[in-house]
Amino acid sequence: MFEFLFKYPRVLWQDASLVFAAEWPLWVMAALVIAGALLLLLSLLRQPLGAARRALVFTLQAMMLAVLLAMLWQPALRIETSEPGRSAIAWMLDTSGSMQRIDHEGAGSTTRQQAALDALYQRSRSLDGDFSHRWFAAAEQLEEIAPPAGAASPEPLSREAIEAALADSDVGTASPLQGTLLDALDGSGGNTPVAAVVLASDGAATGTAPDSDWWRELAERGIPVHAVAVGEAAVEDDSALIDVDIAHELIAGVSNEVRLHITHPTTLESMHMRVESASGDLLYASTLDLPGDQAESAHVIRLAVDEPGTRELVFRLLPERLDRVANNNSQSRLVSVVKRPQRVLYVEGEPRWEYKFIRRALASSDAVDIVSLLRTSDHKFYRQGVADAEELAAGLPTTAAAWNRYDAIIIGNLAAASFTGEQQKQLRDYVSERGGSLLMIGGRDTLADGGWSRSLTAAALPVLLDGDVDAVESANRDRASWQARITLKGRRQQWLDISTGRADAPPESDVPLGDGEGSALTRPGESTSAVFGEDATDTAADAGWSDLPALANRQSVGVPRTGAEVLLDALLDDRQEPLLVWHRYGRGTAAVLGTAGTWRWQMGLSHLDQRHERFWQQLLGELTARARPQLDIRNSADVLRDGEAAEIQVVAYDDEFQPLAEPALAATLVRPDGREEQLGLAASADRPGVYGATVPAEEAGPWGVRVALPEGKAGSGALTRERWWMRDALGGERFATRLDSGFLEAIADATGGSFRHIDNIDGLESALVLANAAERHERTLPLWNMPALFLLLLALKLGEWLLRLKWNRL
Numbered sequence: 001m002f003e004f005l006f007k008y009p010r011v012l013w014q015d016a017s018l019v020f021a022a023e024w025p026l027w028v029m030a031a032l033v034i035a036g037a038l039l040l041l042l043s044l045l046r047q048p049l050g051a052a053r054r055a056l057v058f059t060l061q062a063m064m065l066a067v068l069l070a071m072l073w074q075p076a077l078r079i080e081t082s083e084p085g086r087s088a089i090a091w092m093l094d095t096s097g098s099m100q101r102i103d104h105e106g107a108g109s110t111t112r113q114q115a116a117l118d119a120l121y122q123r124s125r126s127l128d129g130d131f132s133h134r135w136f137a138a139a140e141q142l143e144e145i146a147p148p149a150g151a152a153s154p155e156p157l158s159r160e161a162i163e164a165a166l167a168d169s170d171v172g173t174a175s176p177l178q179g180t181l182l183d184a185l186d187g188s189g190g191n192t193p194v195a196a197v198v199l200a201s202d203g204a205a206t207g208t209a210p211d212s213d214w215w216r217e218l219a220e221r222g223i224p225v226h227a228v229a230v231g232e233a234a235v236e237d238d239s240a241l242i243d244v245d246i247a248h249e250l251i252a253g254v255s256n257e258v259r260l261h262i263t264h265p266t267t268l269e270s271m272h273m274r275v276e277s278a279s280g281d282l283l284y285a286s287t288l289d290l291p292g293d294q295a296e297s298a299h300v301i302r303l304a305v306d307e308p309g310t311r312e313l314v315f316r317l318l319p320e321r322l323d324r325v326a327n328n329n330s331q332s333r334l335v336s337v338v339k340r341p342q343r344v345l346y347v348e349g350e351p352r353w354e355y356k357f358i359r360r361a362l363a364s365s366d367a368v369d370i371v372s373l374l375r376t377s378d379h380k381f382y383r384q385g386v387a388d389a390e391e392l393a394a395g396l397p398t399t400a401a402a403w404n405r406y407d408a409i410i411i412g413n414l415a416a417a418s419f420t421g422e423q424q425k426q427l428r429d430y431v432s433e434r435g436g437s438l439l440m441i442g443g444r445d446t447l448a449d450g451g452w453s454r455s456l457t458a459a460a461l462p463v464l465l466d467g468d469v470d471a472v473e474s475a476n477r478d479r480a481s482w483q484a485r486i487t488l489k490g491r492r493q494q495w496l497d498i499s500t501g502r503a504d505a506p507p508e509s510d511v512p513l514g515d516g517e518g519s520a521l522t523r524p525g526e527s528t529s530a531v532f533g534e535d536a537t538d539t540a541a542d543a544g545w546s547d548l549p550a551l552a553n554r555q556s557v558g559v560p561r562t563g564a565e566v567l568l569d570a571l572l573d574d575r576q577e578p579l580l581v582w583h584r585y586g587r588g589t590a591a592v593l594g595t596a597g598t599w600r601w602q603m604g605l606s607h608l609d610q611r612h613e614r615f616w617q618q619l620l621g622e623l624t625a626r627a628r629p630q631l632d633i634r635n636s637a638d639v640l641r642d643g644e645a646a647e648i649q650v651v652a653y654d655d656e657f658q659p660l661a662e663p664a665l666a667a668t669l670v671r672p673d674g675r676e677e678q679l680g681l682a683a684s685a686d687r688p689g690v691y692g693a694t695v696p697a698e699e700a701g702p703w704g705v706r707v708a709l710p711e712g713k714a715g716s717g718a719l720t721r722e723r724w725w726m727r728d729a730l731g732g733e734r735f736a737t738r739l740d741s742g743f744l745e746a747i748a749d750a751t752g753g754s755f756r757h758i759d760n761i762d763g764l765e766s767a768l769v770l771a772n773a774a775e776r777h778e779r780t781l782p783l784w785n786m787p788a789l790f791l792l793l794l795a796l797k798l799g800e801w802l803l804r805l806k807w808n809r810l
Contacts, residue, residue, distance in 0.1 A: 007786040008077065009766040021074035021780060029069050036065045053807060060800045067793055075783040079770065087195035087774035088132040090184045091120050094201035094230075095137045095166060096175035097733035101324075103232050112230045113166070115758060116200035120228070121159050123764050128156060130769060132192055135162055137169050138201075140642075142180040174642035174731045177205040178214055181747070185221040195774035196224045196753070198764070202231035203743040204736025206642040215750055224753035224771040228761060231739035233295070238737050239264040239271065239319045240328040242296075246303075246313070248638070248723055249336045254367040254621070255302040257494055262288070262317065263296045263738060272318035275303055277311060278332075295738075300494055308337045310724055312702065328734040333638055334702050334724035341369040342624035345406040347396065348374045349414035349445055357599035358410075359384070361616040368620050371406070375414065396423060401655045403430045407627040408620060413443030413596065415450035416457070424456035431460045432586025434657040435628025439619075441593045442555035449555075460590045462564035462583035463557045481550035482570040482595075484579055486542065490567035495618040499544035501610035544611060549604030557581055557594040570594065589626045630657065631709055633723035641732040646695040646725060648705055650681055654713045659689025662710060667693070672701025672727070679705065700729035 002010050020026065040061050044054050093099075099113040110118070124133050133156050135145040145165040147157060177199075184197050218225075245259040264271065268290055275284035284303050291297050305311055317329040344362070348355045351374060362370045371385040373392055381395045396419065397403045403426055416424065430436045438460060440446060452458055453465035490496045554570045560581050568580035582591035602612040636647035650667070652660040665681040681691035697703050708720040741757070748755040754767040783789075 005786070005788040005791070007783065007788075008781060009763050012079065012766045012770065012781075013077065016077040016079040016781075018783075019076050019078045019780070021076045021782065022072070024073060026073070029073050032069055033062075033066050036069075037062050040065070047809070049807075049809065053803075056803065057800060060796050060803075064793060064796045067789060067796070071784045071789055077781040077783060079779055079781065087772070088134045088192040089124065089127065089768060089772075090134050090136060090194045090197045091124060092136045092138050092142075092181070092184045092197055092199045092201075093117060093120070093166070094139070094175060094177070094199070095169060096139045096204070096206075096736075097731075098175065098202055098204045098736045099230065101231070101737060103235075112202060116228065116230050117159070117162060117166070119758050119761050120198060120200055121162065123761070125156070126765050127768060131195060131772075131774075133157065134192065134194070136180075136184055137166060138175070138177070138180040138184070139170070140174045140176065142183040143169065174206045174733055175201070175204060175736070176207040176642060177201065177203075177743075178207065178210050181225070182217065182221070185218075185223045185225070193774075194223055195772035196226060196768055198226045198228060198768070199744070199747070200228040200230055200758070201744065202736070202738075203227075203229065203740030204733070204738070205740070205743060206732035206736060208644055218747070219750050221751070223751065223773045225747050225751040226753040226764065226767055226771070227744035227748045227755045228764070229739055229741045229744050229755070229757045233739045233741065235263075235295075235324075235737050236265040236267065238324045238328070239268070239317055240325070240735050240737060241315060241317050241331050242735055244315050244331050244333055244638075246333050246335060246638075248334075248633075248635075249338060249721075250305055251341060251367045252308045252337050252339045253304055253306050254365070255304045258301050258303050258315075260288075260299045260301065260315070261296070262290075262299065264290055264319075266292060266295050268320065271320065273299075273301070274316045274318060275301075276314045276316065278314065283313070302494075305335070305337045308339050310702070310704070310722075311335055311337050312726075325734060325737055327730065328737070331639065332726055332728075334704075334726055336722055336724060339366070341365070341367055342407040342621075342627070343405065344368050344370045344408045344410065344620055344624060345397075345403075346370055346372040346410040346412065347414055348372065348412035349418070349443065350375065352413065352443075352596065353599040354441065354443075354596040355412060357602055357612065358616055361602075361613040362620060364613065365617045365621075368617065368624060370620075375418075397426070398423065400426050400429065400434070400657070403427065404434050404436070404630075404655065404657050406436065407624040408437040408439065411438070411440045411446065413445050413450075415445040416452045416455035417450075419455070419457075421456060427457045428460045431588035431590050435587035437589045437591070437623035437627050439591045439593065439623060442553070442557075442596045447555060447557060447592065447594070453558075460585045460588075461561075461592060462581045462585075462590055463560050463578070463592055465558040466556065480554070480572050481552060482554040482572050482577075482579075483550055484545060484548055484595075485569050485571050486545045487566050487569055489565045490580075491542075493567060493622070495622045496567060497544060498611045498614040498618065501612075501614035502544065544614075548611065549600050551595045551597040552600060553595060553597040554579065555594045555596075557592045587628055589623060591623065628657075629721075630655075631707065631719050631721045633705060633707055633721055635705075635723055635725050637725065639726045639728050640697055641728045641730075646697045646703065648679075648681070648693045648695055648723075650691040650707050652689055652691065652707075652709060652713075654709075660709070660713060661688065665691045665707060665710075668706040669695065670702075670704035670706065672699050672703060681707070697725075697727050700727045702726055 006013065040058055044058055049057065093113060093116055095113055100111050102109050102111055135157055137143045137145060145157065145162055147161065181197070181199065185194065240263045241260065242263055243261040247256060250256050269292060270290055271288050273286050273288050274282065276282055283305060284301065286301065288299050313333050313335060315331050315333070319329065323329060346358065355374065359370060359372060362368050369385065371391070372383070373396065374382040376382050379395065381392070383392050386392055403409070409427070409430065419427070427438065431438050440452070440461065443450070446452065448465040458465060486496055551570065554577065557578050560566055560578055561583060564581050564583035566578045566581050570577045570579040579595065580591065580593050582589060598612060598615065605611065630653050632651045634649045634651070637644060640646060650665060652665065654660055663683055667679040667681050669677050669679040671677070679693055679695070681693050684690040684692060695703070702724060704722055704724040706720065706722040708718060745755045753771055756764065
């Protein structure tokens with residue numbers, strides 16, 4: 001309607017200036033308007049009209065005179081446009097696999113690619129007088145569609161020629177838009193410079209995500225990209241397992257957290273999930289509840305793998321109805337399953353119930369190997385769980401290297417005075433420098449009562465301890481029935497859900513493992529929860545804490561520091577005090593637990609109830625998982641697709657956890673066929689202890705890297721780690737079924753182009769005329785004959801006639 005009334009599109013008016021094409025001075029037009037208005041006024045004064053009526057008629061007639069004179073002065077729009085035929089528009093069609101999708105079934109349905117071609121070709125012909133046209137197909141590479149043999153090269157390509165070329169081209173299994181778009185902006189070797197690029201795509205780019213350098217390079221080309229979005233953001237007939245986040249190293253038999261990212265129809269309420277070994281053995285199955293109002297969700301499951309070795313795990317979705325793209329419902333991950341529990345040192349000042357029950361709770365855990373040092377008298381300790389006769393033979397560790405052997409340290413009922421100043425500093429540095437985890441639990445000679453507020457270790461603790469011992473002694477002897485309750489921040493920690501340890505939880509033998517499509521179960525301790533709407537886990541988390549026996553000896557932990565998180569509270573009537581608090585300190589984690597009475601949970605519950613064991617196993621499992629490893633191998637991706645290379649990075653420390661100072665590290669590369677070859681890891685120039693290499697890894701299948709610390713750098717014994725990943729032969733296109741309009745819009749914004757959906761493509765031609773990088777010239781577009789002016793004259797005259805008719809003064 002705007003273009004009908006004002007002759008030109010709105011976008012053209014926005015960037016143009018209004019001028020008068022006639023060479024007559026504007027003051028002449030102003031003088032004629034004033035003179036004409038006076039003549040009209042003199043004429044109306046002779047007519048028998050009242051003052052109000054005379055003023056109304058004068059206004060209408062004066063406006064008509066002004067409009068007529070403005071039309072005589074020839075109003076026009078002045079814009080800058082390109083020289084016709086001197087530059088080209090690059091019409092870039094995404095021809096990857098996702099663009100072959102049909103979004104709506106039915107009569108006349110077309111693929112996304114065909115819909116894009118239909119819309120763009122029609123617009124291109126309307127610009128024949130301004131630009132030449134170059135057509136490109138973009139999938140794994142950018143290919144220009146050449147004219148058919150024998151065709152006159154200056155002539156625009158016909159639709160039939162473009163369709164024939166697209167039919168002969170291979171459907172891409174990847175769409176690295178980051179590279180093909182830059183090629184199109186460079187003209188891809190053509191003779192006619194590109195003035196603008198029209199990119200028709202669903203935005204589903206695969207390969208390496210664009211970084212800041214790519215965005216800067218895109219903008220520096222100086223050529224606008226006009227993005228046309230094709231497809232739908234919500235796909236109601238396809239589910240996809242987009243990502244699986246699992247640790248690359250699992251401890252055999254230990255439940256590990258796995259995060260799943262799923263897209264699905266909003267009408268789907270649930271979906272079955274299975275995890276299988278490469279040989280087809282079922283490891284896990286459950287039913288995932290889906291949020292009905294969203295098209296994607298994140299879920300957490302817990303998975304245990306019993307058999308050590310390198311294992312391929314296949315995560316598989318089983319939608320409850322027909323799924324259009326079936327090969328995006330599963331993903332594989334390679335993990336190393338090891339029997340290497342994390343080591344925890346527990347230092348206790350006296351034999352007490354808490355010591356006994358903590359050791360008992362951790363004794364059945366395959367994830368944690370607890371080493372305890374129990375003081376039996378002054379300067380005498382009883383050792384349990386040591387690796388050899390030399391470990392802790394002299395009592396408390398006296399060197400940083402001795403503390404660093406452990407992934408977590410528990411300080412029980414032992415006063416700060418039992419440690420020398422150097423040992424207190426070593427404990428602090430163990431957290432901040434080594435990146436270990438420190439837990440201090442309640443007792444009459446610990447926390448503030450044990451003088452720890454005045455120790456060098458106090459800086460690492462997540463609370464400000466009260467320095468006045470007498471002020472807190474009464475709290476230490478508080479025998480009231482304090483109840484432990486999980487906080488809001490605690491609910492966000494999956495490991496604090498101990499509900500699966502309840503006595504009324506179904507034993508594993510009662511849960512059928514199912515062997516067919518659609519079978520589902522939830523194994524004990526392996527709960528699922530949607531991340532979207534975290535309150536969904538509140539009921540399960542609260543169920544584990546609601547009926548635990550009272551602690552009966554709560555101790556004040558002081559005031560939590562800024563940034564610390566209170567995970568558990570102690571409740572008594574209307575009183576509420578922090579019970580379990582933790583925070584990050586330097587590279588590590590420190591926590592305090594203001595009680596030594598968790599053993600009462602075990603004594604007051606059924607012998608079948610495992611919540612006490614769950615709490616300590618999961619708490620220590622989390623603390624040790626947060627500890628920084630001495631040797632860590634990192635990879636850019638667990639699964640490589642679409643030409644990506646594996647960027648291997650190794651972070652290594654010596655036995656005192658100082659960055660390894662070696663010019664290079666030797667590694668072993670394991671290829672999919674089992675062949676091994678040496679791989680050199682070069683030291684980083686600006687990051688001590690960091691080594692790296694790039695592995696192309698073109699061959700599909702499992703790849704691995706094995707690294708060992710040089711002799712004498714690992715402390716006691718050799719230290720070897722390995723990391724595995726997959727090269728996916730099918731590519732990432734099968735996961736890209738949904739429109740990513742955000743990526744396309746960002747491209748348009750970064751280049752000064754425009755963005756529109758294919759269903760609202762009007763105005764693209766005008767945007768191309770105005771926003772392009774071609775040589776510019778000034779152009780004047782006449783406005784005197786636009787319909788809006790004639791309609792205005794007609795409305796003014798008709799209004800005067802109707803008024804005179806009403807007044808009987810025709």
